[in-house]
Amino acid sequence: MRNKIALTAAAGLMASTALAPMAMAQGKELTVASWGGSYQEAQSKALFEPYEANTGNTVKQETYGGMSDVRLQVSSGQVTLDVVVSGSGSAARAGAEGLLEPLDYDVIDVSNFPEEFYSEYCVGGDVFSVVPAFSTAKFGEDGPRGWADFWDTEKFPGTRAYRGTVSGALEPAMMALGVAPEDVYAELSSEEGIERALDKIRELKPNIAVFWTSGAQQAQLMKDGEVDMSSGWNGRFDNAAADGAEVSYFFDQGLLDYDCFAIPKGAPNKDLAMEFLAEISKPEYQDDLPKFITYGPTNSAAYETGEITDEVAASLPSAPENMAKQLPISLEWYAEWEQIAAEMYQEMLTE
Template sequence: MKKSFKLKSLAVTAAVASVMSVTTASFADELRIVSWGGAYQKGQSVGIFQPAAKAMGITVKEDTYGGISDVKLMVKSGADKFDIFSSGAGGCASGGTEGILEKLDYSVIDVSNHLPGMYSDYCAGADIFSVVAAWNTDTYGDNGPRSWADFFDVEKFPGTRAMRAKVDAQLEAALLADGVAMEDIYTVLDSEEGIDRALDKIRSIKDHIAVWWTSGAQHAQLMKDGEVDMTTGWNGRFDVAKLDGAKVAYDWKSGIMDWEGYGIPKNAKNKDLAMKYIAEMMKPEYMAEFAKYITYGPTNTKVYELGLMEDSRARQMPSHPDNAKHQLTLKTAWYAKWRTIAAEKYTEMMTE
C-alpha cells in the first residue's frame, strides 16, 4: 500500500515537473514587444517582428504603448508588461539617463554597419524618419509651407495648424523658424533661456494650433479628414495617408531627421533573449523589407550596398543623400540632458 502511494506521488511530482518545464520553456521562447500602432507597426510586424521571430524559432507578441513614460511607469511599479519597446532616439536617451533601461550588449548586437550616430547605449537604431511640415493640398495646392519659417508665418499661410503634444523635434522646428542656423540649434537649446525662446515662438502661433496630436495615426488622419491645413508629423505616415487618398504634401527642406530603435526595460526578465532578438532585427534584409511598407530609411548601410532596395524607393527615404542634405539631424545627447525639463515646460505652454 505504501509502495503504491509512493509510486503515485512520484508520478504526480513528475507530471508537475513536466508541466513546469513546458511552461518555463514556453516563457523562455516568448517575447513581448510594444510599438506605436497604425501603419508604422503594421510595417514593423510584417517586415521585421514576425519574420525575425520565425527565423529564431520563438513567439513574439505585439501590443501598442504610449512612449517612454509607459516604460518608466512599468519599471518604477515593478510591473512586467513587455520585454522590448520601439522608441524614438530622444525617448531612449532620456530613459537611459533616468536609469530605467538596460544597457545594450553590442558584443551580441552588431551595429558595425550602422550609419554614424544611429544607435546609443540604450537603443539600437532600426529606421530613420523625418519630422516635416505637411500641408493640405486642397488648401494651398503645390505652394504650401516649404520651411519652418513658412509653417510659423500665419499671414503668408493663414489656416489651422497641428503640433505634437510631446516636445520631440518641436523646439528645433520653432528655432529654425525663428532664424537660428541649423548648426547652432543645439547650442541655443543648451540652456533654459534657449528652450524658453523656442517656446515663445510656439506661443506666437498658439491661437492657430487647433490640435495637439499624440500619435502618428492621429496626425495622418487629420490630413485625411482635412481637419487642419498643416501639421508637424512623420514623413512615412503622410506618405501612407497620401496613398489612401489624403491631400497632403511636404518638403524635405523642413525635415528634422530622427531615428527609431529598440530598447529593453530595466530588469526585464527575458533580457538575454531580447538582446538576441534585437540582434536579429538589425540585419539589413529585415530593414529592406520594412521599407516596402513605409518610407522610413534603414540604419544599416548594407541595405544600400547590397542593393536590397530599388533606387526609386531609396530616393523616397529621409536618409537618401539628396534628402538628408537639407535636414537637421536630431541630437540625442541634448535629449539625454534636457528632455525632462523641456517636456515640463512644453506641457505648461500647451495648457496655460
C-alpha cells in the same frame, strides 16, 4: 520636391527577407511594445513576422504609451515588456535615468550603422523626418519649404496641427526664428533658449487647432482635412497619401530622427531580447520596411541588397541628398534637457 513613392500596393506586399531559417526552432516568446497604427503594422510585416518565421520564436505584440509606461514598470519591479520601440531622444533620457539595459554590441552587429543611429541604450530601427506637411487641396504642390513658411500665416493661411509633447517640437520653432540648423541645440541649451522657442510656438498657437499626440492622429487630421498643415512624421503622411489623403511635404529643414529598440531594465527575457535585436538589425530585414512605410533603414547595408530601388531610396529620409537638407536630432541635448523642457512645454500648452 521629394520624389513621391507609390505605396498603393504596400498593404498587399509580404516581407521578402531572404534569410535561411535557423537550424532549430527555439519556440520562445518575447513581448515587444510599439505605437500601433500603420507604423506598427509596417514593423510587423517587415520585422516581427519574418523573425518568427526564421527563428521559430513568437513575438507577442503590444501597444504602449512610451517611456512613462516603462518607468512605471521598472519602479514597481513588475516589468512585463522585453523590448520597446522608442524615439531616440526619449530612449537617451530613459537610459540616463536607469530605466534601460545597456545593449550588448558584441551580440548586435552595428558595423554598418552610422554612429548617429545607435547608442548605449538603443539601436536604431528606422530613420524618419519631422516635416511640415501641407494640404495639396488648399496649396497645390507649392506648400511650405521649411519652418518659417509653416509659421507664416499670411503666405499660408489656415489651421495647423502641432506636436503635443516636447520631442521634436522646439527645434522647428528655433528654425522658424531664423536660427541656423547647426546652432539650434546650442540656443536650446538654457531655460532662456527654451522659453524663446516656446514664445514662437505661442505666436502660432491661435492657428493651432490640434496638438497631436500620435502618428495616427497627425495623419488622420490631414486625411480628414481638419487642418491645412501639420508637423509630423514623413512616413505617416506618405501612408495617408497612399490612402487617398491630399497631403505632401518637403524635406527642407526636416528634423532627422530615428526610432529605436530598447530593453527595459529587468526585462524578463533580456538575453532573448538581445538576440531579437541582433536578428532584426540585419540588412535583410531592414530592406523590407520601406515597402510598408517610407522610413529609411539604419543599417546602411540594406541599401545594397537590391530590395530598395533607386526611386524608393530617393524618397527616404536617410538617402544622402535628403539627409543633407535636415537637422540631425541631438541625443546629448535630450539626455540633459528633455525633462526640464517637457515641464515647460506642458505649462505652455495649459496656458
